[in-house]
Structure formats: structure tokens, C-alpha cells
Amino acid sequence: MNPNKALWEKGDFTRIAESMRESGEALVESFGIRKGLRVLDLGCGDGTTALPAARLGADVLGVDIARNLVEAGNRRAAKEGLANCKFQEGDATDLHELADHSFDLVVSIFGAMFAPKPAEVAKELVRVTRRGGRIIMGNWIPNDPTLVAQILKISSAYAPPPPEGFVSPMTWGIESHVVERFAGAGVPAEKISFARDTFVFNYPTPPAALLDEFRKYYGPTMNAFEAAEKSGRAADLQKELERLFESQNRSPRKDATSIPATFLRVTVAP
Numbered sequence: 001m002n003p004n005k006a007l008w009e010k011g012d013f014t015r016i017a018e019s020m021r022e023s024g025e026a027l028v029e030s031f032g033i034r035k036g037l038r039v040l041d042l043g044c045g046d047g048t049t050a051l052p053a054a055r056l057g058a059d060v061l062g063v064d065i066a067r068n069l070v071e072a073g074n075r076r077a078a079k080e081g082l083a084n085c086k087f088q089e090g091d092a093t094d095l096h097e098l099a100d101h102s103f104d105l106v107v108s109i110f111g112a113m114f115a116p117k118p119a120e121v122a123k124e125l126v127r128v129t130r131r132g133g134r135i136i137m138g139n140w141i142p143n144d145p146t147l148v149a150q151i152l153k154i155s156s157a158y159a160p161p162p163p164e165g166f167v168s169p170m171t172w173g174i175e176s177h178v179v180e181r182f183a184g185a186g187v188p189a190e191k192i193s194f195a196r197d198t199f200v201f202n203y204p205t206p207p208a209a210l211l212d213e214f215r216k217y218y219g220p221t222m223n224a225f226e227a228a229e230k231s232g233r234a235a236d237l238q239k240e241l242e243r244l245f246e247s248q249n250r251s252p253r254k255d256a257t258s259i260p261a262t263f264l265r266v267t268v269a270p
């Protein structure tokens with residue numbers, strides 16, 4: 001099986017996404033969505049950004065490589081009666097099922113960054129966006145001191161070395177790489193803008209409980225723990241991550257979690 005698909009189907013990202021709903025909504029409110037806008041949400045998970053876009057009246061297609069997340073997204077949309085929000089399986093590196101220039105807005109928040117072959121991903125993002133439309137990506141930033149970049153950094157130190165030719169997803173958080181990838185898709189640098197933005201992970205229990213969700217349900221952390229168990233270092237990994245989650249928690253309440261994480265917001269106008 002495609003290892004990228006296996007990674008995300010192995011866990012259950014809906015458990016983590018529960019802590020991301022408020023920021024997902026706030027982010028989508030900044031997109032200037034109006035009724036009837038055709039939106040593609042790529043690497044949509046269970047709809048953290050797709051559902052808010054549909055609530056604002058957009059016609060939304062969520063595409064994700066993980067079957068379990070596509071099913072969860074369709075269930076959430078049906079529960080809310082959002083007939084304008086559909087989810088289907090697809091791979092950001094090859095969106096052959098989608099027509100050229102068919103979306104006004106293509107959104108990928110911490111989604112397409114996880115696909116291999118970033119040059120292909122950039123080409124597909126540009127191909128499916130209509131002329132005069134927009135692409136908005138949210139990408140974690142390598143070596144950033146906040147939560148997700150640190151989880152991925154710590155986890156990779158315990159995981160086996162990646163296969164040869166592997167391109168780190170975190171390179172989507174480096175502006176020069178983003179410019180180069182979109183240049184390869186025919187979009188000049190002046191059509192790309194960058195901003196730092198923040199996503200807050202809110203959870204109604206202490207940070208250790210959110211970490212527990214990452215350990216049990218977030219593919220990259222699950223893999224790191226599996227590898228650390230084999231090398232007898234699982235307790236060290238747990239300790240490092242506990243320290244991280246505790247030190248980043250900004251909730252004034254001891255029994256709750258509120259952790260901000262910085263990301264690179266990329267806007268492309270092809």
C-alpha cells in the first residue's frame with residue numbers, strides 16, 4: 001500500500017482535529033468566502049476547514065488520501081445537513097479526477113504538505129485553480145519553537161531514518177522552497193505572498209491528555225513511539241513530549257489545554 005496513505009489511515013486524525021475546530025473556523029473566516037464559491041480543500045482530514053467554508057455558503061469538495069477521514073468528513077457534513085460539502089478520496093500528487101481550472105479557491109491547511117513529490121503537488125494545485133483564483137496553504141515551519149514543528153522534530157529523532165530521496169514535509173514551511181515549487185508550476189514569485197499565522201490547539205483536559213491522543217491517534221507520533229519501543233526509548237520520548245506540551249500550554253486553567261502553534265500561510269494567485 002502507498003506508505004503515505006498507510007500513515008494517515010493508521011491513526012485517527014479526527015481525535016486531534018477535535019482540538020483544532022475554533023482555529024479552523026477563524027482561519028476560514030479570513031478567506032473572504034461568499035455563496036457559491038467553488039472551494040477545494042486538499043488534505044482536508046474530517047473537515048476542520050471544509051465544513052466552516054460550506055457553512056459560509058461555498059460549494060466545497062474535500063479531498064483526502066485517508067479513507068477513514070473522508071468517511072468521517074461525509075458523516076460530519078451529513079449531520080449538519082451541508083449538502084454543499086462533499087468528501088472524496090484522492091492524492092495531492094495526482095488529482096486526475098479533477099478538471100483543470102475548476103476551483104475558485106484551493107485550500108490546503110497542513111494537508112498537501114504531507115504528500116510526497118512536492119513539485120507534483122504544486123503543479124496539481126495550480127492546474128485545478130481557475131485563472132484569477134487563489135491557493136491558500138498552511139504549512140508548519142521547520143525548527144519553529146512551537147508545538148507541531150517540535151512534535152515532528154522530536155518524533156523524527158526517534159523514528160528510523162527516512163528512505164533515500166525522501167523530502168521532508170517541513171520544507172513546505174521554507175519560503176524559498178515554496179517559491180521554487182510554484183515556479184516549476186509556472187507561477188512567478190511576485191504572485192506568492194507569505195505571512196506567519198497561529199493555530200491554537202484547545203482541549204478540555206490537561207496537556208498530558210492531548211499528548212495521549214497524539215500518541216494513540218496521530219500517525220507520525222504513533223510511528224515514533226513504535227520505533228522508540230523497539231529501541232527501548234519510549235519513556236524518553238514520552239518525557240520529552242510531556243515537557244513540550246506542558247511548557248507550551250497557555251491555558252489559565254490547570255485542567256485545560258490551549259497551545260498556540262505558528263505556521264506559514266502561503267497565498268498564491270496563479
Ligand SMILES: C[S@@+](CC[C@H](N)C(=O)[O-])C[C@H]1O[C@@H](n2cnc3c(N)ncnc32)[C@H](O)[C@@H]1O
Nearest residue numbers: 008043044045048064065066091092111114115
Ligand atoms: C495534519 S492532517 C490535517 C487535516 C486537515 N487539513 C485539518 O487541518 O484538520 C494531514 C492530512 O493530510 C492528508 N494527506 C496526507 N497526504 C496526502 C496526500 N498525498 N493527498 C491527500 N491528502 C493527504 C492526511 O490524510 C490528513 O488528513
